[in-house]
Amino acid sequence: MQWAHVFKTRGDTIEFKQIPVGKPGPDEVLVQVEYSGVCHTDLHAWKGGHEGVGLVAAFGSQVNDLRIGDLVGIQWINRTCGICEFCSTGNQPLCPKLQLSGYMVDGTFQQYCICKADNAVRIPSGISLEAAAPVLCAGITVYKALKESNVQPGQTIAIVGAGGGLGSLACQYAKACGHKVLALSSGTAKRGMCLYDLGADYFVDYKSSNVTEEVKSITGGGPHAVMIVASIEEPFHQATQYVRPGGTIVAVGLPPGKLSTNIFAMVTQKINIKGSYVGNRYETEEALAILIRAGISVQYNVVDFAELPNIYDQMEKGQMKGRVVLKVGKTPSQGPERLSSLCRDLHINNSKQHHDIPGNLVPKSLERAIDRAGGDFRSDTVTVPTESVMQAIVNASTFGDDIYDEEGDAAVNAFQDKIKALTGKEAALFVLSGTQGNQICLRTHLQQPPHTILLDYRAHVQVWETGAIPVMSQATVTGIEPKNGVHLTLDDVRDRIVEEGNFHFSPTRIVSLENTLSGCILPLKDAREISNHVRSIRVPPGRSRIAMHLDGARLLEGVTAERVTLKEYLDCFDSASICLSKGCGAPMGSVIVGSKEFIDRAKWFRKMFGGATRQTGMMAAAASAALDHCLPLLPKVHALTRRVADYLHRIGYEFLLPVNTNMIVIDLKKTGIRAENLVSYGKRHGLLIFPSGRLVFHHQISEDGVSRLQRALLELITDEKRV
Secondary structure (H helix, E strand, O other): EEEEEEEEOOOOEEEEEEEEOOOOOOOOOEEEEEEEEEHHHHOOOOOOOOOEEEEEEEEEOOOOOOOOOOOOEEOOEOOOOOOOHHHHOOHHOOOOOOOOOOEEOOOOOOEEEEEHHHEEEOOOOOHHHHHHHHHHHHHHHHHHHHHHHOOOOOOOOEEEEEOHHHHHHHHHHHOOOOEEEEEEOOOOOHHHHHHHOOOOOOEEEOOOOOOHHHHHHOOOOOOOEEEEEOOOHHHHHHHHHHHHOEEEEEEEEOOOOOOOOOOHHHHHOOOOOEEEOOHHHHHHHHHHHHHOOOOOOOOEEEHHHHHHHHHHHHOOOOOOOOEEEEEEEOOOOOOOOOOOOOOOOOOOOOOOOOOOOOOOOOOOOHHHHHHHHHHHHHHOOOOOOOOOHHHHHHOOOOOOOOOOOOOHHHHHHHHHHHHHHHHHHEEEEEOOOHHHHHHHHHHHHOOOOOEEEEEEEOOOHHHOOOOHHHHHHOEEEEOOOOOOOOOHHHHHHHHHHHOOOOOOOOEEEEEEEEEOOOOOOOEEEHHHHHHHHHHHOOOOOOOOOOOOEEEEOOOHOOOOOOOOHHHHHHHHEEEEEEOOOOOOOOOEEEEEOOOOHHHHHHHHHHHHHHOOOOOOOOHHHHHHHHHHHHHHHHHHHHHHHHHHHHHHHOOOOEEEEOOOOOEEEEOOHHHHHHHHHHHHHHHHHOOOOOOOOEEEEEEOHHHHHHHHHHHHHHHHHHHHHHO
């Protein structure tokens, strides 16, 4: 049996009761619904639900490409014939045998829902299920309309109703697809939101007395396309007057009334007017992929499953603000408690919910810390534990002594085994910090002096680790400036290596590289070329070859952005130190990897350097949970960083380095910004920023934090140019 909202005929009261779980047919899939969006279409059509996401619970005998536990979504299109002219040309919404979720067949307001397997949307990694739900309707609606407009990259599309729920998504999708956006809405607040938060290029108030003239003037003759998501009639008439000759008007909103236009002008100006409906499964998957890549913001409220009748009541009274997502799950509480306030999902989860943690282990102080992290751009070390990390600490009941116990602590061992599997290295060792990890690795590689370490002159191990190399390893350092200004290449390294044979110089014993450095990737190609060359250098008999070490403080950011695997990248290195408190969001710690012989020796130096800890299991468990939570979020963090960089560049900021991952480094001199003002303007908006000009993004940066950052930097550059 399962819980469901049952509604038999229009006008009946919705019943929340238990009903049997259906059995999927040969070509169908049964989905255990975790979240379901609530759309106004549900209210006006049948109240059945068509924005459900969850896990595959069962499937029919003819289903070959889905497995139990796969994440899928059920949207408006539940079943089609699959063979008609519309289905065969990708126009499934026009199929004459179309069956609609929650309207013609039972929808997603139940714990288990059935749909045809071919129409089940595959939910990619990198997006939370509750954020994916609204995309199955609102997101695909505007993305499909964008495709129907035929607007090309670089051309301008006008979004009418840009300040609403659909409009805000439409603006972001249009920018993600490379279009210029003219936002039409009304009011000062909407203007600020469209220009600063949504990235629109232009704004016009559609209540203005001379809308047509303003639009034509701003766009140089009119937008190439117009998407109307507003639900009032007047903007439809306005669009026919200002759209560019040969342009397209796409109607999405459904206001009462009729559209009338000057047919002569429409024909002679070759204006296309068309309606747009939802997209098919593949277009929905495209929309999800673009949303993740571009860091598009989805706004929604999560409420308890049992609250649906109250939600409909608010909708009918016009009191509903924002979009609602029901938390369905296996065991609904049947209570009226609201689970969360408005979530702004950048696919960076800032949830404050703590109802799953026994004893309410997320105190108010941690909630405040999460809020603070949402506007802290100093570093990605400023993140605080998530719910899953706190839960992992509670559940880490191993409490072994990692020094005295012969086998060590079970949680630490499990984490080290996890890292070994990820990196492909023989052994891993949990250490207290990135600095400790780097210095242990360097000291472990080195034997009797003299010896030299070759590295980028900006490298963390040299500049930011308190002069540890000469103190702890008795090594000199050869710093190299990359000729391309971004990262080292073989051309930089080849002639700076000191081989043995000349007693006037300390021979090079280690080449230490860093990925990322100031957010810039050291590409696999260059790392591999340097490594191959270094490993080809002959050394005297009985001496170890030159070692390759990687300061991988933000290695996970680098390989994610470059789309290579950790194993591929670390094949180039004999050792690496991977920080867990930066992009990973762990409370503390790093992990070093290498051969078993190397790690056995490193344990000795870890003890010497004060890194032999006792009940480390809870910290290792926290690091493991943080890794699981944050790794899927990194593409979204990078997309958000690029989005803000694009905005800053558009308003006049120059950058010192390319924006590859999660950092923007402002060139203060070229931009004409004083460092102290960068800090003070940030503080004025409740933000934390370093005076160096480096802005660091992480998984707890909030949409509100981004909005305040953009406003602060717009004010700053505007004021500086006035001086």
